[in-house]
Amino acid sequence: MRTLMKAAGLALLLALSGCMEETERRIEFQVGGTVDLAGIVWRDADGQHQEPRAELPWVHSFTAREGHAVSVLARSGNTSARMWIRVLEDGEEVRVVPGCVCDGESVTVQTAGVVGEWGP
Numbered sequence: 741m742r743t744l745m746k747a748a749g750l751a752l753l754l755a756l757s758g759c760m761e762e763t764e765r766r767i768e769f770q771v772g773g774t775v776d777l778a779g780i781v782w783r784d785a786d787g788q789h790q791e792p793r794a795e796l797p798w799v800h801s802f803t804a805r806e807g808h809a810v811s812v813l814a815r816s817g818n819t820s821a822r823m824w825i826r827v828l829e830d831g832e833e834v835r836v837v838p839g840c841v842c843d844g845e846s847v848t849v850q851t852a853g854v855v856g857e858w859g860p
Contacts, residue, residue, distance in 0.1 A: 762805040765829050765855050769812045772797040773823030773839070773847075782812040783852075796823075806856030813850035814839070823849045827858070834858040 771780060773796050781790045785804040794814075804810060814823055823839035835858055839849030853859070 762807060763856065764803045764805055766801065766831070767804055767810060767855060768799060768801045768828040770797060770799050770826040770828070771812065771814045771823065771849070772826070773814075773816065773821055775816045775818050775821040775823065775847075778814045778816045778823060780812065780814045783810055785810075804855045808855045809852065810855060811850070811852035813848070815849075816847045817845070819845070819847060821847045823847050825849050825851050827851060827853065829855065829858065 767784070769782060771778065771794070775796060777793050778796055778798070779790070779792050780794045780798060781788065782800060783789075784800070784802045785808060786802070791798075798814075812825055812827075814825065816823060819841050825835070825837045826833060827835040835851055835853060837849055837851045839847045841847055
């Protein structure tokens, strides 16, 4: 009887763990601005990447599980440029961030978040 109860408990645990799989979301990073090129560094489900001379507008789409940390940073040496980042999750806008000349030498824009848990 005890073996039967253990087997039933294990089957229930396995069934519940299948129900608690993390949901995958479709994420899209969009970088735009008044310049033609920018250096972009981003972290997606596959790790960190960079494109030193990305053409704007730049778009990167990928899937990631809820709870996964993602980020994107763009930089241009043209201090009179304007740049921004827009992030979509499953087609809905979750974040828009304007760039700034924060260091006096370049326009920088960056954002980071957690898939499924985008805050302000």
